[in-house]
Amino acid sequence: VRLLVIGGDAAGMTAASLVHRRRDDAEVVVVERGSYTSYSMCGIPYLVGGVIDEPEDLVTRSPEQFRERGITVHVRTEAIAIDPDARRVTVCDLDSGDEREEPYDALLYAAGAHPRVPDLPGLAEHGYVVHTLDEGERMRAVLDSGGGIEQVAVVGAGYIGLEIAEALIDRGVGVHLIDRSPHVMKTIDDDMAEVLEDALTDLGVDLRLGEDLTAVRVGDHGGREVVTDKGCYPADAVVLAMGGAPNVALAADAGCAVGTSGALVVDDRMRTSVPGIWAAGDVVESRDLVAGLRLNVQLGTHANKQGKVAGIDIAAQPDDGDAAFPGVVGTAVTRVCQWDVARVGLTERRASELGIDIAAVSFTGTAKAGYMPEAGTVHVRMLAERGTGRVLGAQLVGTGNVAKRIDVAAVWCQLGVRVQDAQFFDLSYAPPFGGVWDLLLVAARKLTAALGLTPQL
Numbered sequence: 001v002r003l004l005v006i007g008g009d010a011a012g013m014t015a016a017s018l019v020h021r022r023r024d025d026a027e028v029v030v031v032e033r034g035s036y037t038s039y040s041m042c043g044i045p046y047l048v049g050g051v052i053d054e055p056e057d058l059v060t061r062s063p064e065q066f067r068e069r070g071i072t073v074h075v076r077t078e079a080i081a082i083d084p085d086a087r088r089v090t091v092c093d094l095d096s097g098d099e100r101e102e103p104y105d106a107l108l109y110a111a112g113a114h115p116r117v118p119d120l121p122g123l124a125e126h127g128y129v130v131h132t133l134d135e136g137e138r139m140r141a142v143l144d145s146g147g148g149i150e151q152v153a154v155v156g157a158g159y160i161g162l163e164i165a166e167a168l169i170d171r172g173v174g175v176h177l178i179d180r181s182p183h184v185m186k187t188i189d190d191d192m193a194e195v196l197e198d199a200l201t202d203l204g205v206d207l208r209l210g211e212d213l214t215a216v217r218v219g220d221h222g223g224r225e226v227v228t229d230k231g232c233y234p235a236d237a238v239v240l241a242m243g244g245a246p247n248v249a250l251a252a253d254a255g256c257a258v259g260t261s262g263a264l265v266v267d268d269r270m271r272t273s274v275p276g277i278w279a280a281g282d283v284v285e286s287r288d289l290v291a292g293l294r295l296n297v298q299l300g301t302h303a304n305k306q307g308k309v310a311g312i313d314i315a316a317q318p319d320d321g322d323a324a325f326p327g328v329v330g331t332a333v334t335r336v337c338q339w340d341v342a343r344v345g346l347t348e349r350r351a352s353e354l355g356i357d358i359a360a361v362s363f364t365g366t367a368k369a370g371y372m373p374e375a376g377t378v379h380v381r382m383l384a385e386r387g388t389g390r391v392l393g394a395q396l397v398g399t400g401n402v403a404k405r406i407d408v409a410a411v412w413c414q415l416g417v418r419v420q421d422a423q424f425f426d427l428s429y430a431p432p433f434g435g436v437w438d439l440l441l442v443a444a445r446k447l448t449a450a451l452g453l454t455p456q457l
């Protein structure tokens, strides 16, 4: 069997390695248009900020290391067309410009996503994206070269925009952070976002919320400036972090169905609608286990699991059992200034858009037992469904012990736990980690009361 993989990062290389390991008779070939394989995109903001020294430090396994294991890897090679009837992919060597055909028995399409670059004046010349490692390396080189980058406009205040903004400030570069939404991070509710906005402002970020980018141009004084519908700001460079669009074009041209989310439709074995083509990672949509919809959630955690599931299905060895990807609940964590920010499930805004009747509670507690030195702060928000009490979402913004807690809330969301039962969950306690009533247990108790459910502890 010949497995051809398009895209040599999280989903693609996970599947490639698994099929290579499990099937002696498999020939595994990967085409990757960048220079690196199996790298951590999640580490790119730290590379840009200088916390990580070299791009290679973010590489888990290089093309050479894969080749030594017997996997054929062609870097700087772009897939440009898929012929599903002939089971062939046309690829282009980006250095020589030569095109050739790569046949396959099974094709894994793992081309990821890429930030949207709006068609606005000046962006092609002055806009940077920092999505692949090659792009992160380019941005780092520009900053290191001392080429007069003193002010940068970051457009998009999602978690990637925030991480990049902070990395730039740490390097002594001024930042205008622009987003058309009235608050940063649309994946959390407004009261939680306001905590982050205060921290970013204190750090020195010039927050421009509710403003829409319209152009990048050379101003009257000869310097570059970024123009929005409300103002004009000097910026030597513009970083675009406006959310990623899944790279579906090639697969869609080959007949693979695209869902309403704009990502590829797959079944729970990661099979697309076209026989012989699997897809995994940022390029697919997943079942949202909270609201029952199909969503495109671009996170490394899913890409790795989905790559594995696709690999198991492609290898299809009788003794290997079966694997199915169940779906996602939207668990994510990041750090913004002193705050760890974590979320899972629905926000109140999203629940209201979907017409789901919920109750929500918000309160502030301490990260450790209140009497401990530097007990810290955690802002907590939790949502549950009226009638059933099912936990539908949680958000935490705190100075400590946040990631542990969101993972508990994620399990509650995934298993459909009800707040009245959640109050009794046996969660760990010692003073350095929280109070004797964990903040999640407190949230469950408050929600049980708010929903009029029993028992009322």
Ligand SMILES: Cc1cc2nc3c(=O)[nH]c(=O)nc-3n(C[C@H](O)[C@H](O)[C@H](O)COP(=O)(O)OP(=O)(O)OC[C@H]3O[C@@H](n4cnc5c(N)ncnc54)[C@H](O)[C@@H]3O)c2cc1C
Binding pocket: 006, 007, 008, 009, 010, 011, 012, 031, 032, 033, 034, 040, 041, 042, 043, 044, 045, 077, 078, 079, 080, 110, 111, 112, 113, 130, 131, 132, 160, 247, 250, 280, 281, 282, 283, 298, 299, 300, 301, 302, 303, 333
């Ligand atoms: C700055 C940043 C920070 C992040 N932080 C986190 C985090 O903290 N936690 C988390 O869970 N996730 C994080 N993510 C998301 C995570 O990195 C992605 O979800 C994950 O990398 C997706 O894996 P993938 O294999 O689907 O796609 P990708 O990693 O995007 O890999 C796709 C590969 O396909 C290649 N490719 C595309 N088209 C072609 C073609 N036609 N021919 C050949 N090759 C092609 C691309 O060059 C790319 O290398 C972050 C992402 C970014 C950008």
